[in-house]
Amino acid sequence: MTTKKREADIFDMFVGQERPRRKLNYLYSNWKKSGIFPNSILVAPRGCGKTAFATTLCQAMSHHKPDKTFVAKTCSGYKNLTEFINSVIMQDVHNNECAMLLDECHLLPVDVQTMFLTALAPNATHRNTYSYDEYDIDFDFRQHTFVFATTEPHKMLMPLMDRLERIDLQEYQPHHLSKIIKKTLVNATFEKDLLDEISSVLRGNPRQAVRMAEFIRGHLIGKKKKKFTKKDWDELSLNLDILPLGLTHNEFLCMEKLNGTTGMSLTCLATKLKMTPASVRQDLELYLQSMDLMEIKTGSGRLLTRLGIDYLEKHGAEINK
Numbered sequence: 001m002t003t004k005k006r007e008a009d010i011f012d013m014f015v016g017q018e019r020p021r022r023k024l025n026y027l028y029s030n031w032k033k034s035g036i037f038p039n040s041i042l043v044a045p046r047g048c049g050k051t052a053f054a055t056t057l058c059q060a061m062s063h064h065k066p067d068k069t070f071v072a073k074t075c076s077g078y079k080n081l082t083e084f085i086n087s088v089i090m091q092d093v094h095n096n097e098c099a100m101l102l103d104e105c106h107l108l109p110v111d112v113q114t115m116f117l118t119a120l121a122p123n124a125t126h127r128n129t130y131s132y133d134e135y136d137i138d139f140d141f142r143q144h145t146f147v148f149a150t151t152e153p154h155k156m157l158m159p160l161m162d163r164l165e166r167i168d169l170q171e172y173q174p175h176h177l178s179k180i181i182k183k184t185l186v187n188a189t190f191e192k193d194l195l196d197e198i199s200s201v202l203r204g205n206p207r208q209a210v211r212m213a214e215f216i217r218g219h220l221i222g223k224k225k226k227k228f229t230k231k232d233w234d235e236l237s238l239n240l241d242i243l244p245l246g247l248t249h250n251e252f253l254c255m256e257k258l259n260g261t262t263g264m265s266l267t268c269l270a271t272k273l274k275m276t277p278a279s280v281r282q283d284l285e286l287y288l289q290s291m292d293l294m295e296i297k298t299g300s301g302r303l304l305t306r307l308g309i310d311y312l313e314k315h316g317a318e319i320n321k
Contacts (some may be wrong), residue, residue: 002018005286007025007029009021010024010025010028010056010057010060011024011025011053011055011056014049014052014053014056014127015176015179015180015183015206016172016173016176017049017053017168017169017170018170019125019170020053020167020168020169020170022058023167024053024167027040027165028057028060028061028291028305031061031145032064034144035142036126036141037061037099037141037145038164038165039120039141039145039146039147039148039158039163039164039165040146040147040148040164040165040166040167041105041147041149041150041164041165041166041167042054042147042148042149042150042152042167042168042293043149043150043151043166043167043168043169044149044151044168044169045150045151045205046207047205047206047207047208048169048172048205048206048207049101049103049169049206049207050149050150050151051149051263053169054101054103054147054149055070055072055097055101057099058070058071058072058099058100058101058145058147061099061145062099065097067097067141068097068098068099068145069096069097069098069099070098070099071092071098071099071100071101072100072101072103073088073101073102074103074104075102075103075104075105075106075107075108076104076107078108078109078112079109080109080111080112080148080179081109081111081112081114081115081132084108084109084112084115085115085132085137089137090135090137093137093139093144094135094137094138096143097143097144097229098143098144098145099145099147100144100145100146100147101147101148101149102146102147102148102149104150104151105148105149105150105156106150106151106153106154106155106156108153113156113157113160114157115130115132116146116160116163117157117159117160117163118130118163119137119139120139120146120160120163121163122163124158126140126142127139127140127141127142128139131249141202148164149304153166161204170223171204172204172205172206173204174196174199174200174202175199176201176206177198177199177204177205177206177208177209178195178196178198178199180206180209180210180213181198181199181209181212181216182195182207182211184209184210184213184217185213185216185217185220187226188216188217188220188226188227188228189226189228190227190228191227191228191229191230194228194229194230194233198212198216198233200244200245200246201237201242201243201244201245201246202246203245203246203287208246215233215236215240216228216236219232219235219236220232221225226283234236243315243319244311244314244315245291245293247287247288247296247313250273250275250284251284251287251288252319253273254269254273254280254284254285254288254292254294255288255294255304255308255311255312256312256316257269257272258294258302258303258304259304259309259312260310261303262300262303263297263299263300263301263302263303264301264302264303265302266280266281266302267299267303268301269301269302285302288308291307292305292307292308293305293307293308293311294308
């Protein structure tokens, strides 16, 4: 009896993300046989690995097919279609073969996104031609693969989103973050259950897990030791000003302003925090709401939840020392 050889996981260096890894590996395996990879968009919050995933995919395609050049572009710098055509399409796509990463693609100008509506329109030939000035630019999906990545898909043209295979990265759980820290610090050991406590302050963000691992590495080197203990963590937390659940001091201050109230308007809260309403709504409140520490009620406004009140009762005095 013969067993079917399992395809290699091109994302084996990543922690977690089983569903998107499975999907991307499947599409990659099919591409190696058919030559066509669906133009795709990876969606995830900042720091959750979308750029790393897209880069790994495009590099694997280039490694498997050396004529297919990996090209990475950050989309924030393009002012209009003319600039994008001249500096990207004519340089890297026209008469070339490439796997192109377009990072933070929601920043692409509308006329560039509109161009992609024509260029990426699906059809039986897997090929489109876009005319610009005196050029007829061929987009051949056997030669060209476009992988978009964004934190804000709602800012993309919806018809363009419909042309792309959407891949949402999964939320990272604390045990994933613990594994990232251990994987980064292969020679370090940790006191029992300490990684759980460390992971609780990383805000579900793998980039922060890697950054924390580097802080721990520096601490251990400074102490000339390999085991990281609760005492070490308390010292590191004090020196780095790390609050429980990874709150920032402005988030903690926001909770203090809401404490003891039956609700507060956005304008009133922003005034007390000496911030703009937009900065409170679009930044400060988001993590507090995601952790169920505060809520917004119609007729009442912003107020603490029971968990938020408990947080202040448990940690407030210590933080304010």
